Amino acid sequence: xxxxxxxxxxxxxxxxxxxxxxxxxxxxxxxxxxxxxPLESIEEFPDLLKKNPxxxxxxxxxxxxxxxxxxxxxxxxxxxFGAVNTIxxxxxxxxxxxxxxxxxxxxxxxxxxxxxxxxxxxxxxGAAKAVASVFGRLRIAYKYVSRTPSEGQFSYKxxxxxxxxxxxxxxxxxxxxxxxxxxxCPRLPxxxxxxxxxxxxxxxxxxxxxxxxxxxxxxxxxxNGLDMLYLQAERAWEIWNE
Numbered sequence: 001x002x003x004x005x006x007x008x009x010x011x012x013x014x015x016x017x018x019x020x021x022x023x024x025x026x027x028x029x030x031x032x033x034x035x036x037x038p039l040e041s042i043e044e045f046p047d048l049l050k051k052n053p054x055x056x057x058x059x060x061x062x063x064x065x066x067x068x069x070x071x072x073x074x075x076x077x078x079x080x081f082g083a084v085n086t087i088x089x090x091x092x093x094x095x096x097x098x099x100x101x102x103x104x105x106x107x108x109x110x111x112x113x114x115x116x117x118x119x120x121x122x123x124x125x126g127a128a129k130a131v132a133s134v135f136g137r138l139r140i141a142y143k144y145v146s147r148t149p150s151e152g153q154f155s156y157k158x159x160x161x162x163x164x165x166x167x168x169x170x171x172x173x174x175x176x177x178x179x180x181x182x183x184x185c186p187r188l189p190x191x192x193x194x195x196x197x198x199x200x201x202x203x204x205x206x207x208x209x210x211x212x213x214x215x216x217x218x219x220x221x222x223x224n225g226l227d228m229l230y231l232q233a234e235r236a237w238e239i240w241n242e
Contacts, residue, residue, distance in 0.1 A: 001031060001032070001033055001054060002031060002032050002033075002054055002055075002056045003032075003033055003034070003035055003052060003054045003055045003056065004020060004032065004033070004034045004035075004055070004056060004057045004058070004059075004240065005034060005035040005036060005037050005052075005055060005057075005058050005059070006034075006035075006036050006037065006058065006059040006060070006061060007037045007038075007039050007045065007048070007058055007059070007060055007061070007064060007068070008038065008039070008060065008061035008062055008063070008064055009038050009039055009040055009062075009063065009064075010038060011036045011037075011038045011061070013175075013178055013179065013205060014036060014061065015204075015205075015229060016034065016036075016059055016061075016233065017034050017035065017036050019230070019233055020034035020233070020237075021033075021034055023237075037052075037058075039064070042064050042067040042068060042071070045064075045068065045071050046071065055089065056089050056240070057086070057087060057088055057089055057236075057239075057240040058086070058087040059085060059086055059087075059233075059236060060084055060085045060086065060087065061085065062125070062126075062127075062175060063125070065083040065084055065085055065125065065126025065127065066082060066083055066084075066125070066126045066129075068084055068087070068096070069082070069084055069096060071094065072084065072087065072094045072095065072096040073093035073094050073095065074093060074094070074095040074096070075095070075096045076095060076096060076097045076098075078097050078098045078099070078101055078102075079096050079097055079098035081098075081129050081130070081132070081133045082126075082129055083098055083100070083125075083126030083127070083129045083130055084096035084097065084098055084126075085097070085098055085099055085100050085126070085130075085232065085236075086098065086099050086235075086236040086239055086240075088239055088240055097236070097239050098130055098133075099231075099232040099233075099235035099236045099239065100126075100127060100130035100131075100228070100232050101130045101133050101134055102231060102232060102235045103227075103228035103229065103230075103231035103232030103233075103235065104130060104131055104134050104202075104228050104232075105134045105137070105138070106228075106231050107223070107225075107227040107228045107231060108134070108198075108200055108223065108228075109138070111198055111200075111221060111223060112138070112140075112169075112198070113198075115168055115196055116140065116168050116169045116198055117140060117141065117168070118140065118141040118142065118143075118166055118167045118168065118169070119135055119140050119141070119142040119143075119167055119168075119169035119170065119171060120142070120143055120145050120154070120159070120163075120167045120169070120170045120171070121135075121142055121143070121144050121145065121171050121173060122145045122170065122171065122172045122173060122174055122186045123144070123145070123146070123172070123173035123174040124144050124146045124150075124153070125173065125174075127173040127202055128144060128173040131171050131173055131202075132144070140169065143167070145159065145186075156186065156187045156188070157187075159188055159189060160189065160192075161189060161192045164188070164189060164192040164193060164197075165192070168196050168197050168198065169197070169198045169200070170188070170197065170198070170199055170200070170215075171199075171200045171201075171202070172185075172186055172199075172200070172201045172202060172203065172209075172211050173202050174186065175203065176203075176211070177201070177203050177206075177209035177210050177211050178203045178205060178209075179205045179206055182206050182209065182210065183210060184210065185209065185210035185211040185214060186211060188214075190214040190215065190217070190218060191218065193214075193215055193218035193219075193220050194218060194219060194220070195218075195219035195220065195221075197215065197218070197220040197221070198220065198221045198222075198223070199211065199212055199215035199216075199220050199221065199222045199223070200222075200223045200224075200225075201222075201223070201224050201225060202225040202228065203224065203225055204224050204225040204226040204229055207224060207226070208222070208224065209224065212224060
């Protein structure tokens with residue numbers, strides 16, 4: 001039995017096992033299983049591979065999309081910006097890809113309008129880098145927002161009415177608001193939003209996060225990360241089978 005799986009920590013929020021297990025059953029795919037591999041440290045990764053020689057492909061989630069890269073042999077151009085969420089085992093080598101880019105781009109493009117020319121990306125991790133990669137390709141200016149900002153980034157306390165007005169797309173790439181801590185959300189002046197804004201939350205559980213609820217109250221267009229999740233998962237499946 002060959003194994004596909006997911007590494008990250010924790011994995012209680014993951015949809016991947018259910019998604020792929022149902023896919024295998026629905027499409028009569030035999031000889032393949034999908035398992036969760038929670039790693040408390042990325043340093044456990046080599047030992048995981050030794051203990052599970054049947055693994056033929058992996059997904060990668062928080063917090064290891066960047067930390068896993070030193071353990072890989074090759075990086076595909078889709079992950080060249082520095083974040084991997086899919087690993088293909090090929091000819092004895094580990095090759096890293098990023099399918100978040102595909103999922104995010106194809107799920108947000110139908111929502112973009114002419115006035116969506118500048119974005120705020122909440123968070124600076126691997127998912128944030130994928131979002132930034134898409135905005136770069138779509139020629140949408142963007143700024144990262146962080147609790148501990150580096151040069152050229154905003155801090156949450158610096159987000160004022162003018163900043164909100166000038167950035168009509170706001171994407172949450174942090175886990176804030178994810179079940180079971182659904183009451184949390186990024187700290188923003190939500191009252192300054194308008195119907196010109198687009199809110200996108202990579203969190204998909206709950207379906208409408210507090211972040212999205214706060215935007216909707218101001219007439220903002222909202223989108224959760226579920227479509228992105230399905231799109232990136234199917235793109236990973238294509239990569240494993242190419």
